[in-house]
Amino acid sequence: ETGVTQTPRHLVMGMTNKKSLKCEQHLGHNAMYWYKQSAKKPLELMFVYSLEERVENNSVPSRFSPECPNSSHLFLHLHTLQPEDSALYLCASSQEEGEAYNEQFFGPGTRLTVL
Amino acid sequence: GQNIDQPTEMTATEGAIVQINCTYQTSGFNGLFWYQQHAGEAPTFLSYNVLDGLEEKGRFSSFLSRSKGYSYLLLKELQMKDSASYLCAVKDSNYQLIWGAGTKLIIKP
Numbered sequence: 591e592t593g594v595t596q597t598p599r600h601l602v603m604g605m606t607n608k609k610s611l612k613c614e615q616h617l618g619h620n621a622m623y624w625y626k627q628s629a630k631k632p633l634e635l636m637f638v639y640s641l642e643e644r645v646e647n648n649s650v651p652s653r654f655s656p657e658c659p660n661s662s663h664l665f666l667h668l669h670t671l672q673p674e675d676s677a678l679y680l681c682a683s684s685q686e687e688g689e690a691y692n693e694q695f696f697g698p699g700t701r702l703t704v705l
Numbered sequence: 706g707q708n709i710d711q712p713t714e715m716t717a718t719e720g721a722i723v724q725i726n727c728t729y730q731t732s733g734f735n736g737l738f739w740y741q742q743h744a745g746e747a748p749t750f751l752s753y754n755v756l757d758g759l760e761e762k763g764r765f766s767s768f769l770s771r772s773k774g775y776s777y778l779l780l781k782e783l784q785m786k787d788s789a790s791y792l793c794a795v796k797d798s799n800y801q802l803i804w805g806a807g808t809k810l811i812i813k814p
Contacts, residue, residue, distance in 0.1 A: 592747055592749065594747070630713065630806055630807075631806055632709065632803075632804040632805055632806045632807075633748075633792070633794075633804040635801065635802070646801070680747065680748070693738065693750040693753065694750075694802070695750070696747035696748045696749070697747055698745075698746060698747045699747060
């Protein structure tokens with residue numbers, strides 16, 4: 591138990607569906623992240639929110655839409671996904687303090703399958 | 706481009722020692738992290754190196770050589786529960802984490 595929770599743990603959706611992934615951190619951190627993890631590939635950073643403002647969007651397709659209503663919650667809204675979007679989606683949080691080292695704490699992930 | 710290289714898979718015997726290597730080429734360097742990820746679970750933090758040398762934490766040690774762009778994770782007295790993937794990540798000049806694809810470690814009795 592790392593203090594970061596994600597729901598749902600598993601999700602199967604069709605290409606025309608709309609769904610949302612939810613992440614909540616109980617650590618009082620000020621930064622949250624969405625990652626995509628595909629088999630045998632490096633973790634891909636999708637979005638970073640620091641102090642509830644999006645600071646990084648690594649050219650992610652618009653069918654993925656993040657939302658950060660407060661420092662404890664992060665959502666990833668999904669619509670018209672493609673089968674290649676099937677992957678493990680991980681949420682993480684950290685305490686950003688200038689240049690200080692700050693480990694990221696990960697949630698258990700949502701295993702997404704797009705049919 | 707930025708790149709982190711680690712072996713895809715390694716096998717070791719229970720009770721033995723294993724060394725997992727990581728080489729990196731990044732735009733700047735602000736620290737190197739090792740994470741452990743059991744199948745179906747979240748990655749968990751193992752170690753952090755920002756200066757050259759060895760950091761020891763119980764059965765696990767991590768080494769860094771910045772001039773060589775090289776790190777290794779050393780696991781001693783291997784236990785079956787150490788079977789997992791080990792992820793190397795480097796924080797670049799923008800303080801963004803660049804991740805390797807991970808090394809799957811299989812422990813045999």
